[in-house]
Amino acid sequence: MATISDVAAMAGVSTATVSRALNGKSTVDPELVARVVAAADDLGYRPNGPARSLRKQETAVLALIISDVENPFFTAMARGVEDVAHAAGYSVVLCNSDDEPDKEREYLDVALQERVAGVLLSPTGRGDSAELLRVHDTPVVAVDRPLPGWGSDAVLVDSRLAAKQATLHLAHQGYRRLGCVTGPSGVPTADERLAGFRDGLRVAKLRSSSALVRRTEFKAAGARRAAHALLTADEPPDGLLVANNSMAIGVLETLADLGLRAGRDVGVVAFDDAPWASLVDPPLSVVAQPAYDVGAVGAQLLLRRIGDENPDGNSSTTTLSAHLVARASTSHT
Amino acid sequence: MATISDVAAMAGVSTATVSRALNGKSTVDPELVARVVAAADDLGYRPNGPARSLRKQETAVLALIISDVENPFFTAMARGVEDVAHAAGYSVVLCNSDDEPDKEREYLDVALQERVAGVLLSPTGRGDSAELLRVHDTPVVAVDRPLPGWGSDAVLVDSRLAAKQATLHLAHQGYRRLGCVTGPSGVPTADERLAGFRDGLRVAKLRSSSALVRRTEFKAAGARRAAHALLTADEPPDGLLVANNSMAIGVLETLADLGLRAGRDVGVVAFDDAPWASLVDPPLSVVAQPAYDVGAVGAQLLLRRIGDENPDGNSSTTTLSAHLVARASTSHT
DNA sequence: TTGTAGGCGTTATCAT
DNA sequence: ATGATAACGCCTACAA
Numbered sequence: 001m002a003t004i005s006d007v008a009a010m011a012g013v014s015t016a017t018v019s020r021a022l023n024g025k026s027t028v029d030p031e032l033v034a035r036v037v038a039a040a041d042d043l044g045y046r047p048n049g050p051a052r053s054l055r056k057q058e059t060a061v062l063a064l065i066i067s068d069v070e071n072p073f074f075t076a077m078a079r080g081v082e083d084v085a086h087a088a089g090y091s092v093v094l095c096n097s098d099d100e101p102d103k104e105r106e107y108l109d110v111a112l113q114e115r116v117a118g119v120l121l122s123p124t125g126r127g128d129s130a131e132l133l134r135v136h137d138t139p140v141v142a143v144d145r146p147l148p149g150w151g152s153d154a155v156l157v158d159s160r161l162a163a164k165q166a167t168l169h170l171a172h173q174g175y176r177r178l179g180c181v182t183g184p185s186g187v188p189t190a191d192e193r194l195a196g197f198r199d200g201l202r203v204a205k206l207r208s209s210s211a212l213v214r215r216t217e218f219k220a221a222g223a224r225r226a227a228h229a230l231l232t233a234d235e236p237p238d239g240l241l242v243a244n245n246s247m248a249i250g251v252l253e254t255l256a257d258l259g260l261r262a263g264r265d266v267g268v269v270a271f272d273d274a275p276w277a278s279l280v281d282p283p284l285s286v287v288a289q290p291a292y293d294v295g296a297v298g299a300q301l302l303l304r305r306i307g308d309e310n311p312d313g314n315s316s317t318t319t320l321s322a323h324l325v326a327r328a329s330t331s332h333t
Numbered sequence: 334m335a336t337i338s339d340v341a342a343m344a345g346v347s348t349a350t351v352s353r354a355l356n357g358k359s360t361v362d363p364e365l366v367a368r369v370v371a372a373a374d375d376l377g378y379r380p381n382g383p384a385r386s387l388r389k390q391e392t393a394v395l396a397l398i399i400s401d402v403e404n405p406f407f408t409a410m411a412r413g414v415e416d417v418a419h420a421a422g423y424s425v426v427l428c429n430s431d432d433e434p435d436k437e438r439e440y441l442d443v444a445l446q447e448r449v450a451g452v453l454l455s456p457t458g459r460g461d462s463a464e465l466l467r468v469h470d471t472p473v474v475a476v477d478r479p480l481p482g483w484g485s486d487a488v489l490v491d492s493r494l495a496a497k498q499a500t501l502h503l504a505h506q507g508y509r510r511l512g513c514v515t516g517p518s519g520v521p522t523a524d525e526r527l528a529g530f531r532d533g534l535r536v537a538k539l540r541s542s543s544a545l546v547r548r549t550e551f552k553a554a555g556a557r558r559a560a561h562a563l564l565t566a567d568e569p570p571d572g573l574l575v576a577n578n579s580m581a582i583g584v585l586e587t588l589a590d591l592g593l594r595a596g597r598d599v600g601v602v603a604f605d606d607a608p609w610a611s612l613v614d615p616p617l618s619v620v621a622q623p624a625y626d627v628g629a630v631g632a633q634l635l636l637r638r639i640g641d642e643n644p645d646g647n648s649s650t651t652t653l654s655a656h657l658v659a660r661a662s663t664s665h666t
Numbered sequence: 667t668t669g670t671a672g673g674c675g676t677t678a679t680c681a682t
Numbered sequence: 683a684t685g686a687t688a689a690c691g692c693c694t695a696c697a698a
Contacts, residue, residue: 003690004691004693005691013668014668014669015691015693016671016693017667017669019692019694020667020668020694025693026667027667028667028668032667046442046446047691048690048692049383049446049447050382050383050386050387050392050448051674051690052691052693053674053692054381054383054384054673054691054692055673055674055694056693059383069402069411069412069427075402075408076403079403082429091428094402094427095424095425107424110382110424112379113381114382114383114394115381136334136377137334220608253611256612274609275553275579275582276609278586279609279613280609280612281614346685347685348685349684349685349686350685353683361684362683380675381674381676383674383675384676384677384690385677386690387674387690387691388677389690
């Protein structure tokens with residue numbers, strides 16, 4: 001592949017001039033610029049990224065580490081990140097931690113090795129990621145979930161409040177024995193949504209029973225098992241708060257298997273408004289999170305840090321709010 | 334950030350020894366290895382990726398360029414790529430072309446600059462991407478869509494045949510005026526699915542009317558408009574083949590808006606079996622594509638090329654097949 | 667305005 | 683088995 005020297009040779013100038021010409025630096029004779037550009041074009045020259053990174057000690061790449069590419073919440077977030085990053089000339093590397101601390105760690109290692117300019121991380125909540133990042137003083141912003149034990153910038157959604165509201169909504173609609181299907185203990189969003197659920201129960205003066213709470217991985221399969229156990233128990237819940245979109249699928253499948261109908265038999269609210277939520281029967285009530293904005297704001301914050309205005313300035317936490325979209329799955333009629 | 338020299342100094346050896354020790358090269362005194370590892374660990378040393386890439390003239394990164402991260406087909410494919418790449422020690426950079434040739438081109442540029450080891454590309458079908466890649470002789474494999482005008486490896490799905498079968502299925506179920514909502518002209522999968530649709534019409538001896546075909550971007554919004562136009566026309570179709578999953582959402586929304594019921598009023602089959610397809614009312618008949626496998630096989634092919642066994646060996650085209658999953662949306666009862 | 671030269675951090679070659 | 687050293691491709695003082 002053509003190098004800068006090849007271009008220099010062909011244009012009859014020094015490599016320094018080529019570099020300057022191609023990077024629009026200072027004043028270079030327009031005539032030479034033309035020759036250089038022509039030569040570069042001719043050779044299909046493309047600057048060597050690694051070499052440039054090495055020399056400049058910086059890259060134009062951001063890493064975005066999320067726990068599930070197949071979850072619409074995260075893909076929407078990814079778009080937000082992408083759009084902002086792209087506009088600023090940065091590329092985004094998307095990595096899947098699968099909510100496994102080991103994989104998260106591994107990708108963090110790669111990101112650090114590749115000397116990415118910054119990291120957007122949705123931490124599993126367990127593990128020592130924070131430590132790792134601080135040591136290498138790579139700018140980070142936590143998205144969707146806080147980075148435990150360290151004051152990094154963070155963009156979160158107030159899902160505790162949203163969960164509380166969703167729970168109250170269930171109560172107002174007349175559901176009395178409320179259950180909750182949430183994510184693994186230790187995952188902040190899972191814990192918060194459960195806390196919000198309990199807040200709601202308290203305000204609505206409903207009994208809180210740990211038998212009606214199930215924790216499992218944030219996936220459809222886990223939720224299917226959890227919902228089955230819950231709904232076939234002696235005293236099954238008549239209302240359910242489901243902590244994310246993928247889980248909602250598992251829960252709805254289970255309802256169908258058991259011949260139960262959402263709304264009529266069991267009130268259901270789930271986190272995340274996926275495009276299909278209004279198409280299922282009955283349409284699913286959801287807590288709509290501003291996923292795109294979480295990503296966009298996160299990227300802005302990160303770019304600002306990278307811009308160095310504030311190497312270690314006070315860390316900020318932005319909390320966006322979610323809103324309830326009530327549909328037929330929380331209505332008896 | 335600590336460099337190899339820092340480690341060397343601390344361990345009291347040369348940088349060469351550190352490099353060898355850390356890379357498990359040849360024979361290094363075990364005692365020294367221990368000292369080196371300890372020092373590296375102590376300093377939180379992490380090899381500099383760019384420097385290493387520059388020196389070795391190779392990276393352990395694969396680029397995957399797709400047209401829509403929010404489309405479950407592509408995310409499933411991404412997982413296939415990821416799993417295979419990861420197992421082989423490669424990272425995957427996910428890029429979104431949005432089906433815009435310009436963006437595709439841009440990401441290709443970045444990939445080339447960063448000297449990725451290989452590219453998995455789902456080409457928009459227009460544009461000169463193939464050219465670009467050949468010039469820089471970076472290994473490529475086309476996934477989901479062929480790379481026009483150039484014999485690269487490719488992993489495709491026989492969507493023409495699948496579309497034909499889906500169309501015949503509609504016909505067998507008694508639908509007579511069949512319509513098709515497909516993607517933009519020039520996008521191979523969009524064209525193929527339409528061709529398959531026409532194949533089916535011919536075999537079923539049904540009339541083919543261009544008034545019943547609509548092309549639009551592969552997104553829900555476009556499909557919504559297309560479906561609306563189709564269904565409010567003078568002679569609306571009574572059966573619809575929808576070319577992808579996102580479009581299916583638009584079509585189903587339109588049906589709901591118009592008070593039409595899938596199955597009873599209009600038979601509907603769509604490409605891609607999303608997790609929610611069986612939850613909508615009525616459950617959606619689909620053409621299930623082996624998305625994960627497309628990605629996995631594509632990655633394997635790419636790694637093989639990179640492995641250099643066959644720098645320019647004959648290009649292979651792997652065609653996987655899709656299968657119809659009939660549900661209630663194609664049944665009058 | 668242009669050219670020369672040094673160095674970013676690694677790895678690989680060549681001595682020792 | 684280990685160490686000095688050159689080179690990967692680029693950018694940027696510094697010199698001219």
